[in-house]
Amino acid sequence: MKTEPKSPSDLSAQIAKAIRDAIIEGRMIVDERLPSEAELAAEFNVSRPTVREALKRLAAQSLIRTQRGAFGGAFVKRLSYEEAYGQHITTSTLLLSMNAVRFETACEARYALERACAPLAAQRRTPDHLATMRAEIHRQGQPGLSDESFCASDVTFHRALVDGAGNPVLSYQLAGAVEAMQPLMNMITFTERSREEIVRLHTAIADAIEAQDAKAADTNLERLAAYTLALGRDAMEKHSRKST
């Protein structure tokens, strides 16, 4: 007398879904303890390994944490910003790398979103954000910096800009867009001249943010978007010529 034999097999997925729904719909609150594996097994009429597979699925999504020992068990976990960042970045990166997303598409998305942050960042940036931006600009001017390091510094710069908006939800959403672009950016070879131009634009952006001039920040971000797009188009073209 099985409840529903509709979806053929994969009991652990069904059980995971049932528990996940309970958490999402708020029927279980943070730090509440789930029944023990044995109890869940009895409740769902499956064996303990099956329940365990279900719990591991939830653990992979940071929905629960487990704790050994007496009065241990599985607990609904408070999803921290950091973990959410991490998951979002992983997903975004894979999405881009596995779906042959055009450089233009990713670039457009990233700068559109970043420009949305700029006015807020101009209002609210703290000395900390400005210091980070300046430090990264300085690093980007160092000769002998590898292309990878240059890109990594670029990401840090832009994250500081985004964080400057002082809205953690915005930072979270943007993290995916900014970080996921890095693998695509890494394919670009930055000549000395292009680095100079980028540093120039970064400086202009930092200046505008410091001066709380939203309009100037937007203008220069737009220029940077256009320049990055051109660089990327160039690199992609070379790349495709090589493989043809």
Place this chain on the structure above:
Amino acid sequence: MKTEPKSPSDLSAQIAKAIRDAIIEGRMIVDERLPSEAELAAEFNVSRPTVREALKRLAAQSLIRTQRGAFGGAFVKRLSYEEAYGQHITTSTLLLSMNAVRFETACEARYALERACAPLAAQRRTPDHLATMRAEIHRQGQPGLSDESFCASDVTFHRALVDGAGNPVLSYQLAGAVEAMQPLMNMITFTERSREEIVRLHTAIADAIEAQDAKAADTNLERLAAYTLALGRDAMEKHSRKST
């Protein structure tokens, strides 16, 4: 002679991480088959259930899919936009519900991002997008619509707006911001007057998008943001008064 007894216990997490890294770093490509569970068990020197728990973790993140039968097994999965949407929405919703995010913060993030899409949507919207927007506006004008349905329709309207930008990466990033707001929006009681105002603004936005007038779209989105913020503040205030 264990390889690394550094992190005590949770072999399945370590194994999952090892495989996940291999996929993220591109050492395994889409549709490539992983070794069978028995082979992985031998390779990592653990039992099959432990390997299975690791694989379930990866399956929960849509990194692999499994297939039964001869020549079945676990395969690296192409992460589809839809699945990525789903994961992002789940994570975003939980992040907001579990971290006592202020209505203002979420609202600000959402409209900042949406306004970033508007100019692109004005350029590229198709008749389909316009039709969806008009249909939802019509629904929102129906009397007797529950607050929940009104909110759901609101989400559909805004997703059509975002999709109108014709950039799937942008749609993906925005999905989290727009959908995750719904539980917060659901706490608002929409009076007849507030619905009228929202419908009026939605109509103005749809008109602007249809006329490809980016500036008008932006202006009205800004107004909608301000109005939503005011409604939300009101609702939150009442809510906190009730519980005090």
Place this chain on the structure above:
DNA sequence: TGCGCGGAAAATGTCAGACAATTAAATGTA
């Protein structure tokens, strides 16, 4: 009475072995 220590208990983590279910390829047959 107060304190520390050790065992019991409860829970997750891991293992071993078995069987069921499913699927594609190989094989046999008309």
Place this chain on the structure above:
DNA sequence: TACATTTAATTGTCTGACATTTTCCGCGCA
């Protein structure tokens, strides 16, 4: 050749056991 049957490989599930970790409680001792 075309179709049915067998077979082998692989995941899905179950049972039972043991290892490990952690908390709690009671006991002995000062």
